[in-house]
Amino acid sequence: GVNLEMADKASIAQTPTTNNYSNADSAAERDVVSTVVVAPELAPFSFPSWYSRFRRNTIKTSIIRLTPEFMAWLCADSIVLPVECEEPERQRAGGSSCDKGWSDDDGWTDDEGGEGDGEESSPARASFPDLTARIDEVIGEYGAVFPKMNWSAPKDAAWVNASTLKCTKAADVYTLLKASDFVNHDVLHGADVLVLRKWSNLHKSGEWRTFVCAGRVLAVAQRDCLLNYPFLILEKDAIVAKILEFYGDEVAEKFREDKFVMDVYVDRNSRVWLVDFNVYSEVTEAGLFSWEEILALEERAKEGTLASPEVRIVMDEKEVKGDPLASYRAPIDAVDLAAGQEFETFMELCEKQSQREDL
Numbered sequence: 001g002v003n004l005e006m007a008d009k010a011s012i013a014q015t016p017t018t019n020n021y022s023n024a025d026s027a028a029e030r031d032v033v034s035t036v037v038v039a040p041e042l043a044p045f046s047f048p049s050w051y052s053r054f055r056r057n058t059i060k061t062s063i064i065r066l067t068p069e070f071m072a073w074l075c076a077d078s079i080v081l082p083v084e085c086e087e088p089e090r091q092r093a094g095g096s097s098c099d100k101g102w103s104d105d106d107g108w109t110d111d112e113g114g115e116g117d118g119e120e121s122s123p124a125r126a127s128f129p130d131l132t133a134r135i136d137e138v139i140g141e142y143g144a145v146f147p148k149m150n151w152s153a154p155k156d157a158a159w160v161n162a163s164t165l166k167c168t169k170a171a172d173v174y175t176l177l178k179a180s181d182f183v184n185h186d187v188l189h190g191a192d193v194l195v196l197r198k199w200s201n202l203h204k205s206g207e208w209r210t211f212v213c214a215g216r217v218l219a220v221a222q223r224d225c226l227l228n229y230p231f232l233i234l235e236k237d238a239i240v241a242k243i244l245e246f247y248g249d250e251v252a253e254k255f256r257e258d259k260f261v262m263d264v265y266v267d268r269n270s271r272v273w274l275v276d277f278n279v280y281s282e283v284t285e286a287g288l289f290s291w292e293e294i295l296a297l298e299e300r301a302k303e304g305t306l307a308s309p310e311v312r313i314v315m316d317e318k319e320v321k322g323d324p325l326a327s328y329r330a331p332i333d334a335v336d337l338a339a340g341q342e343f344e345t346f347m348e349l350c351e352k353q354s355q356r357e358d359l
Helices: 026-034 047-053 068-075 088-092 129-142 155-161 170-179 181-188 231-251 291-303 332-338 343-358
Strands: 011-014 061-065 145-148 193-198 207-213 216-222 259-266 272-278 310-312
Touching: 047 061, 047 193, 061 129, 068 181, 129 145, 129 170, 129 193, 145 170, 155 170, 155 181, 170 181, 170 193, 207 231, 207 291, 216 231, 216 291, 231 259, 231 272, 231 310
Parallel strands: 011 061, 216 310
Antiparallel strands: 061 193, 145 193, 207 216, 207 259, 259 272
């Protein structure tokens, strides 16, 4: 079965404020980030708000408090990794594979000349030595991690990291965070921590989404909408019974929100692990349900006509749904070009390809 290493206590670190962030708009960006107030309806679902209550029921995790400078860097219009991400041999050579990036101010000049002729300029590189050291420390302890912010993981940016959230070095973490619209959304809604969870090879067939309203489980669904797992047809009743038992024994008295969506993982030993809590609204994917159906189940529960939770799995290939992340994919030619290389190498390949096309 899958072995999830659990935490005895939350590991929360405040990164020192010695990081250097240089950018023409940094002051304004820091002001925007620092004035964001977390909406009351979002606060209970922020990872640090609930983790300590469930640490024995979930994946081992370290939580790192982030500085306003780092949050501002996440919002800046550039994908240039911090200077600490340079490989030592590239630093000694005076260059770095991290130097390449997408930016509105990357030192480019056209062939017609004009302002900037004869000299090249580039945006000042960000530097977060303390944060990088802490990330490396956690990766050293866990072996590998998958990152998220207070609410969201950078699933939409997995394509820049060989289609995985698995990170084995700080540069992987920075690349995913920087390229993710989901992370940017979190930042603009008051996110202030980096959550590093121990990487575990979870089987998608074990992932389930549960909808809870007024202390009652309304619906349970297979999390993976893209595949049919025939064995779940025989096992789903037993699995759902375990999920309901877990909710009653471990969650109901500890997480007292009236409405929420809970993601869990059921391992091969039928043990249930908590993965995340999500807001009970359309911002959270309903998966095999629609939100209209969930709200209808809520009404039935109020009326007393819902005898038991509605359960859904993908029964056959005809019931497979579209990938909700399909719009967050790289162009197929870019994927072919990258051919599994790291993001910095991918950027260099893109530039070489562009130069060939201009000839």
